[in-house]
Amino acid sequence: MKIVDVSEFYSPTGGGVRAYVEQKFKMAARLGHDLTVIAPGTENRHEPREGGRIVWLKTPQLPFDKNYRTFWGSRDVLDAIAAEKPDVLEGSSPYTGGYYAAKWRGDAVKMLFMHADPVAVYPQTLLAGKLKPETIDKLFGWYWSYLRRLNARYDGCVVAGTWLKRRFQQYGLKNIHTVPFGVERAVFRPRLRDESLRAELLAQCGLKPDAALVLNVGRFHPEKRVGMLIDAVTKAQETRPIGFYVVGDGFIRRTIAARAAKAAHIHLAGWLKDRETLARTIASADVVLHGSSAETYGFSVAEALCCGTPVVVPGTGGAADLAEPSCGETYRAGDANAAAKALVAILNRDRPTLSAAAEAIAAERIGDIESHFEKLFALYADAVAARRAEQMTGVVCCA
Structure with a gap:
């Protein structure tokens, strides 16, 4: 054909x-x-x-x-x-x-x-x-x-x-x-979590291993709302130490970098082109935080679930279709306060239980x-x- x-x-x-x-x-x-x-x-x-x-x-x-x-x-x-x-x-x-x-x-x-x-x-x-x-x-x-x-x-x-x-x-x-x-699925797979890598990523955010590690993966595009996510993490940081590790790049990088410079414990890593390294990074995060409510599918969310990492996503769009309550939290799209509340809620839940649920959802729904x-x-x-x-x-x- x-x-x-x-x-x-x-x-x-x-x-x-x-x-x-x-x-x-x-x-x-x-x-x-x-x-x-x-x-x-x-x-x-x-x-x-x-x-x-x-x-x-x-x-x-x-x-x-x-x-x-x-x-x-x-x-x-x-x-x-x-x-x-x-x-x-x-x-x-x-x-x-x-x-x-x-x-x-x-x-x-x-x-x-x-x-x-x-x-x-x-x-x-x-x-x-x-x-x-x-x-x-x-x-x-x-x-x-x-x-x-x-x-x-x-x-x-x-x-x-x-x-x-x-x-x-x-x-x-x-x-x-x-x-x-x-x-x-051969790359983004369960049990890739690496505590030494997690500590290294938190160190790049200026924090010790007892802090929470939150990850975002995606283009720097208005649709992805990375600036709003920085605001949400900043709000959530009032409750506990949180490092925000951001993987991605794009045409509004200067805007995102300026926003990050005014916040604490944010690290802009650029793209991780090696897929194995990206998979280990996702698995080593405590949660993946996502901003787009217009995803067709939500690749980074699907990859997170396949790695056993819980997610926080907007309540509409393709990402919301993947995020079951057993392994994630949702929030009103574009609302930094709501995102912060959802982030705090998931960080208060049991990570191993969330991870097991994420793996189960991935096995059932993600091809x-x-x-x-x-x-x-x-x-x-x-x-x-x-x-x-x-x-x-x-x-x-x-x-």
């Missing part, structure tokens, strides 16, 4: 999308598919990859984040699709990439993959505390209308979480398929990343087979 993915947010210096696409190439090769990723780049070139290739198209840089570029003009994208002759054409964003892919008039099965809820990620994050979420949804009715029109130009829409399917159905999107994400791609490619193969059967029926009827 020939799959072409118009991947607007793939970047060699990116985060989650880059990691996802790299796994996609590996699984395409393993399962015998041919994958082409069309991505915005600094020049026009083809890059061979195991399982396929990347077709880079020269595009302008996004003004607010030097790590990413965006498609500008449909002709190059449509020509690149035509050259590949796909069986399945995937639009991986609702922006220019997904819009241009929707314009393709070939006979490939077209799938829109919604990796996020754009209204939750941007307007609801930026206007949180000023307007109610339902009011914001109404104000952005024009955008929901655009999404419905875009969705109608595809044969199906793929999402990774049941909450996102319900939300999109609420606003009229059709033919939605849920293919849950997974994590690298491996390979199973995600097996299900995704199977969905695409079924759609291609159905399309070919329709075409054959049409030929027979006309014969």
Whole structure:
């Protein structure tokens, strides 16, 4: 099966999308598919990859984040699709990439993959505390209308979480398929906790081993609300010594660094690119504190549970779908005081009991990343087979 993915947010210096696409190439090769990723780049070139290739198209840089570029003009994208002759054409964003892919008039099965809820990620994050979420949804009715029109130009829409399917159905999107994400279960696994590493991480926060170690993992993006989490930890520090170890980076790093500099016992570690080190770090934390209420799935939360680490997350979004009361606490999204209260509550609970519950939830509900791609490619193969059967029926009827 020939799959072409118009991947607007793939970047060699990116985060989650880059990691996802790299796994996609590996699984395409393993399962015998041919994958082409069309991505915005600094020049026009083809890059061979195991399982396929990347077709880079020269595009302008996004003004607010030097790590990413965006498609500008449909002709190059449509020509690149035509050259590949796909069986399945995937639009991986609702922006220019997904819009241009929707314009393709070939006979490939077209799938829109919604990796996020754009209204939750941007307007609801930026206007949180000023307007109610339902009011914001109404104000952005024009955008929901655009999404419905875009969705109608595809044969199906793929999402990774049941909450996102319900939300999109609420606003009229059709033919939605849920293919849950997974994590690298061989890497993020139970019993990786390392007390010497924990002491080292707390020392980087300026604290001794008798303090609590709270961890956050993710991009420095307004959606992730890292600044709010710093405020929450600062509030919780009134009850006990707490170190906040933050793994990540992004285009608002200066803002986050300035916020952290005014707080106590905060360490900004940057990205931990070695996955084994990241897994040991997550397992050695006392709790993972998460800020985004717009997660499609919540990779860092899922990874924490697989490592047996309890979580504190907003009460809405993909992260909330994973955080059961037996292994986590939830709070009102965007509310630092509520987050602080939830953090104090979980630190007062028994860590071994929480850890056992997290492992049980992970074993029951969190699959491996390979199973995600097996299900995704199977969905695409079924759609291609159905399309070919329709075409054959049409030929027979006309014969």
